[in-house]
Amino acid sequence: MIRFIICNLCTLLILTGCWDQRQFKNVKLTLTIGYDEGEEGEIYETVSIPTVKGSEGIVEETVQVLSSDARTPLDARDKIDQMISESFNPSKVKVVLIGDELAKSDIYPLLDNFYRNPNSNLNAQLTIVEGTAKEAINFNSTGDTKISEYISGILKGASSATHAHADNMQMLWGELIEEGEDFTLPLLKVDEESDVIKFNGLGLMREDYYTGIKISPEQSTLFLLMEGNKGNVARMTRKVLDDQPTPILEYITFQVLDFDRKMKIRPEGKEVNVDMALNLDIHVTEYPHDHLVDEKIIEDLNNDLSNILTEEASEIFSITQEANSDVFSIGRMLKAYHPDVWKELDWAEGYKDVTFNPKVEVTIQNHGIIN
Amino acid sequence: MGFFRKFFQGEPLQDRKIADDKQEPKQPSTKNLSRNIDYLLNEFKYTDDLKIRVLKKGDAALLYFEAMTDQEKVQQMIFDPIEMGKADHIYDIPNSKETTNLEECIRSLLRGHAIYMEDGHERVTMFNVTSVFNRSVEEPANEKVVRGAHDGFVENLMININLVRKRIEHRDLTVKFFKVGKKTNTNVAIVYMDGIANPELVQKVKKRIQSVHTDKVQSPGFMEEFMEDSPLSPFPQMLNSERPDRIVASIMEGRVAMFTEGSPTAIVAPSTFFMFYQSPDDYNTRWYAGTFVRLIRFASFLIAVGLPAFYISVVSFHFEVIPDDLITPIKSSINEIAYPPILEALVMVVIIELIREAGIRLPSPVGQTIGIVGGLVIGDAVVRAGLVSNIMVIVVALTAIASFVVPSNELSMTLRLLTFPLIFLAGTLGFVGLIFGFLLIAVHLAKLESFGTPYFAPVAPLRIKDLKDTFVRLPIFTMKQRPKGAQPVSTTAVEEGARGWKKDEQSNQSKDK
Secondary structure (H helix, E strand, O other): OHHHHHHHHHHHHHOOOOOOOOOHHHEEEOOEEEEEEOHHHOEEEEEEEEEEEOOOOOOEEEEEEEEEEEOOHHHHHHHHHOOOOOEEEOOOOOEEEEEHHHHOOOOHHHHHHHHHOOOOOOOOEEEEEEOOHHHHHHOOOOOOOOHHHHHHHHHHHHHHOOOOOOOOHHHHHHHHHOOOOOOEEEEEEEEOOOOEEEEEEEEEEEOOEEEEEEEOHHHHHHHHHHHOOOOOOOEEEEEOOOOOOOHHHHEEEEEEEEEEEEEEEEEEOOEEEEEEEEEEEEEEEEOOOOOOOOHHHHHHHHHHHHHHHHHHHHHHHHHHHHHOOOOOOHHHHHHHHOHHHHHHOOHHHHHHHOEEEEEEEEEEEEOOOOO | OHHHHHHHOOOOOOOOOOOOOOOOOOOEOOOOHHHHHHHHHHHOOOOOOEEEEEEHHHOEEEEEEOOOEOHHHHHHHHHHHHHOOOOOOHHHOOOOEEEOEHHHHHHHHHOOOEEEEEOOOOOEEEEOOEOOOOOOOOOOOOOOOOOOOOOOOOOOHHHHHHHHHHHOOOOOEEEEEEEEOOOOOEEEEEEEEEOOEOHHHHHHHHHHHHOOOOOOOOOHHHHHHHHOOOOOOOOOOOEEEOOHHHHHHHHHOOOEEEEEOOOOOEEEEOOOHHHHHOOHHHHHOOHHHHHHHHHHHHHHHHHHHHHHHHHHHHHHOOHHHOOHHHHHHHHHHHOOOOOOHHHHHHHHHHHHHHHHHHHHHOOHHHHHHHHHHHHHHHHHHHHHOOOOOHHHHHHHHHHHHHHHHOOOHHHHHHHHHHHHHHHHHHHHHOHHHHHHHHHHHHHHHHHOEEOOEEOOOOOOOOOHHHHHHOOOOOOHHHOOEOOHHHOOOOOEOOOOOOOHHHHHHHHHHHHHO
């Protein structure tokens, strides 16, 4: 009996059969993937693959950028795999870029493989590039060695300054699938004049395609506050005065300390009214005119800023209505609180008919350490 | 009263013997001196170190093993009293013992005694002139502490018992002797507190000692293997220590300690897994520090057993879990290594064990050199040569250090051995294998028993009260009850009101106000 067991164990040790290890040293990790529109309905995939060499601290890094035409993302991956040594692995991908032309058609088919495969990194960030993704991935005149680090750094900065969401692909999944809720994706643009990639606003999505309409970087902070999101810092600069000796004196810059947003939906028959009250407590960080201890000046500034921002808010609402992108989840709230109204409405076009009544109220709470 | 009864019934009072020798053979001595000597010489196979000094012109003889006796003691105990006229005859010397049994003479000769026989007399006189060589009771090199007692057991059983008795001056401290080993006749002693230790446990230990039938018992390790419940388990089921304070603490918890002649190591039954992680240092420092150090020791268990296996499963199966910022350094370090990580790990672990083993056997200055040459030079060269990645060197070195943190050498060895199966499991199945490995270890630990005590107590079976001295070390006055793992009969260790002075002082203060 013991001999039988020992024989078995020895045989097992020799005949290990398929050993499904995936050696880390034998894979080529790609950190950035980009998709563009190819010819005749094909897609064009670009990847950047860093190869590291040398040990003991001094690490040389060479980046290989490869592109291929294919029918589907995984088909493209197979084709790229044939071009490189060892095997291609996207499980540590950091940013996924989509060219704006491709994004205007359905983006879900591009992402399906990420959600389906348990190895993929759903912590990756999804962005739209104005122009082509290939251009952005090929971009290499920055201090950061890797394009993935550069782009994810830009997005991280944008989300901490309340310009963009910090959503990763995991968090987008729900918004991608659910009816009655749309979302935005950050837009990037390769600026060839100044040789940088820059954050260029938020692209409004309608279901799962890009509408082509965007919220500009200047408006994005207010937009995110209206959505109820605030990053580490939310800073805005607005013009409050006219006819000053130099234009720089016409502006005020402030940070939002605290905010309170209330959305109320009042359906009246088939007509849907939405009241939004946004209260901002602000901290003035730049105002060369000073005299911020005077109550009247503060009162005036509060009123001016409230009016300016209220106007801007209605502008933002009309932009989203133009794009028919329900980023404020009005549809979902209707479905939840007023199911009767929801059943009667055709939400594919219904969002455009919603009446928004924004009201922004600004209160200066703090004016810095000088009087 | 037994003394008087025996006295009146006329039974002669006898010396208490170390071990019961009722069954031992008897050979009556004769009046013929040369026949007696012939018998003894024959029994000793004419060994050359049995010295026979002929006295009284051939009418008497003094026999002793030259190697076992102290010449000065012979002079002092046997000849001095006669020369100085204190005694007229050797038979009259007071500190002697008499017998007419030659077999007893053999045993006492072997113990290093001298015997005196005279022609025409049956009686034989025995003198204790054994020479004793003892080293001093130094601190054991493998169980050093920062603060606390710095003495240690030695190779002499009596000195060891002396060290224990000095620490427990109580009538309940009981010592029982046994002779084990048919040829070596090794003295084995068990020491316990009667009234704390469970009588069933004591009985169990006695029974197991008595049923050891073997030629020789060299060390407690021999006894351990004969007595432990599961000899196939990798885990030691009896704690062994050379520190009197550690052994005394175990005895006071109601455990049974066992000593063998010729070895400075005492072993304790029953032992639990967590006892191996307790060090006298924990109780000598403040309890916060004791707790912190103990937690670090438990972390070292996980590192020593699991770190190489974890690293291997990460780099050969699940590299998704490597943090983004570590990808480049790790990839660059392992990219050009020729061998798979499992082989790398085995090579490094074996190298470390080689260095360790070489360091122990060599004299200490050379041993240190080997450590430096092995650790620094080989470690560096192996990385430069591209045989092993530098991260693997870090992992294996950390593992080796962690395995030396355990206060018990036995368990440290066990941990290092357990690394290997886990490395293989991780190398074939990744995290799944690692989890299975840990699961099997946990199942085995929970199933193991030491002298009727669950080995993994007080965690499995859970006893919250005993956790006070398991992962943490709470202040001693909170440990009111002895741990249940020792199966004590009397459970109270610290009595109620052990810090009663505090209440008194507070009430005094309030009175003053």
